[in-house]
Amino acid sequence: MAREPMAREKVATRLHVEETLVAGQVVGLDHGRAHFLRTVLRLQVGAQVALFNGRDGEWSAELEGLGKGWASLVVGQQRRPQAAEADLWLVFAPIKRGRIDFLIEKATELGCSELHPALTRFTAVDRVNTDRLAANAKEAAEQCERLSVPTVAPPRDLGKMIDAWPEERHLLICAERGEAVPIGEALAEASEAGLGTHPWAVLIGPEGGFAEHELTALTRLPRAHFVGLGPRILRADTAGVAALTCWQAWLGDWHRRPPGRGST
Structure with a gap:
């Protein structure tokens, strides 16, 4: 044995x-x-x-x-040794300081490789301290025993991000309302299709939701997946943690056992 x-x-x-x-x-x-x-x-x-x-x-x-x-x-x-990690982005509309710090910390713990603040039509925060966010990400990486620190990108207009979106990257769009598939159903289908090794991103909108022109632009992306997070309206930071948790459970590394338990 x-x-x-x-x-x-x-x-x-x-x-x-x-x-x-x-x-x-x-x-x-x-x-x-x-x-x-x-x-x-x-x-x-x-x-x-x-x-x-x-x-x-x-x-x-x-x-x-x-x-x-x-x-x-x-x-x-x-x-x-250094190990391969998921190519997983979090794209999020900036929120108030205490909650954005929480979101960065949890996104780091949940394995994001890059963190992208996106300025949307209804974004209420107009200034993002990326140095502070990067420091939060580094501290969280040290605490959670991951082997890398996610990159914090400078804020960009969501429309410009959509225009330059990498064609091969799947985008999980968390929509509060409308024709969105339950997130578990969408990720189960992605898992069955073997998409776990593909590059992914999770998009969380502002407290006021996406503007119609933003939703229209997002629908044009070839690998956009509109998903719902249940019947309740979640705060942006809660939605980010929930969506990343679901992604890790279905497509990420949560199938692996903890260190020292005998298998990966």
């Missing part, structure tokens, strides 16, 4: 870095991250952390030096 793989030892602190990760590499941290390790986590020299950069997998590292405003780590052994 084959032995079940052992669960990897859990590390409390994971950090995303830009440097190439190889054994023996010394990685320096900026002031903010060094302050976090020293003052917030109260780590000491010799503490073990994990590092990842989205390219080289996850590596163990030892805190070699720590001072006021600086820290250095020595890379040890690779803990996990």
Whole structure:
């Protein structure tokens, strides 16, 4: 009987870095991250952390030096190789600060590869702090043990995004009303058709819904799927989490067992 793989030892602190990760590499941290390790986590020299950069997998590292405003780590052994991830975008109309932060965090946990703010006719928010959103995405990636951080794109007009939409990318459009297929039914059909390996995106509209001209433009996309999320009107952040959850359950990696459970 084959032995079940052992669960990897859990590390409390994971950090995303830009440097190439190889054994023996010394990685320096900026002031903010060094302050976090020293003052917030109260780590000491010799503490073990994990590092990842989205390219080289996850590596163990030892805190070699720590001072006021600086820290250095020595890379040890690779803990996990880099693995392929879903090509899944979230396209969303910007919403108020607390809720957009929540949406970015959960979209990262749910495996999105790119996050695209879309300015629609009824978008109520006219400014998007993409630096803050990128920081939220990085922190969420560190916490949820994924091996990459999703890209946060600059805001764009939805009409221009539609005009430049990649022909091969399927688009799951969450519609509040109208002729929309229940999301479970649409994703079940996509799963049966073997579309899980194709590039996908989920589109969440603003609180006021899409304008008629936007819906008309969306219907012209060759791989547009209009879906409903049930009889209740959901907030934009709730709708985003719900749709991404359904996508992962039907087409994503939720068929895999947790680490250390014996199969992928």
